[in-house]
Amino acid sequence: MIRLLLADDQALVRGALAALLDLEPDLEVVSEVGRGDEVVAAARETRADVALLDVEMPGLDGIATAAALAADVPGCRSLIVTTFGRPGYLRRALDAGAGGFVVKDTPSGQLADAVRRVHSGLRVVDPDLAVASLMVGDSPLTDQEARVLVLAEDGGTVAQVAGEAHLSEGTVRNYLSSAMGKTGARTRAEAVRIAREHGWL
Structure with a gap:
């Protein structure tokens, strides 16, 4: 079983994601949190394999949370699942150590497959966002x-x-x-x- 941690500040979204992912025979949601600064402790406590992170959360945003997980709980990979499909977020998330980046309207079967791929060490990126990221390029700001x-x-x-x-x-x-x-x-x-x-x- 792949043990999942869900981090999203909207309880309804967390519940919907949990219900969808728990239908998969090889996925089990072991923890749900509503703040980014609760993720590392929850990942340690539940020995989660993959954390699904929203970008905009109180306490610590999803990108900073992905970096914290990579540093403090390297056995738990992270997958950004967000409404905010912005090209700069994608690049920053991957630079922070996230294993993937998908948007919330991804079909449930594709989301489950993304979780499996990230768990196996592969990178998963929403294709439309990848194209947009290439078009926009890196942030010009210092x-x-x-x-x-x-x-x-x-x-x-x-x-x-x-x-x-x-x-x-x-x-x-x-x-x-x-x-x-x-x-x-x-x-x-x-x-x-x-x-x-x-x-x-």
């Missing part, structure tokens, strides 16, 4: 530019962002200007939106 965009997302002033980032206001302005140029945005709000849509943040 880590600092991305960090400043995230801090600016709620509409804070340059001074507020500078205070949170422990940077000078001039440096923050430079990062925001550079991020706007790289995303082709006219405003920082537009730069945030474009970066989010591509999964770069």
Whole structure:
């Protein structure tokens, strides 16, 4: 039996996934959690073989959770199963050590097959997303530019962002200007939106 851990902050989604996957003769859901920061402990406790992770979860997002699993519980592989099929998410998830990336509307038979393939050490990627990822390419943003965009997302002033980032206001302005140029945005709000849509943040 392949032992599964499901991590999704929506209980209804977790329940539906569990019901579908438990129908498979070789799959068993051994744990369900609603937060990313609960995954590593649950994986250790239940000796899960594969963790199915949503991208957007409280506590720790799915990409950071995949990295934590790869580092702390290498015997548990991870498969991102998300509504948010963004090209940048795919690349970041694979770089973090995820074994696969599929979207939630994947048919149940294909999802079960993806779990088996990830368990056997193969990489599984939604084909449409793989094409989109190749078209979009890597994030053009540096880590600092991305960090400043995230801090600016709620509409804070340059001074507020500078205070949170422990940077000078001039440096923050430079990062925001550079991020706007790289995303082709006219405003920082537009730069945030474009970066989010591509999964770069």
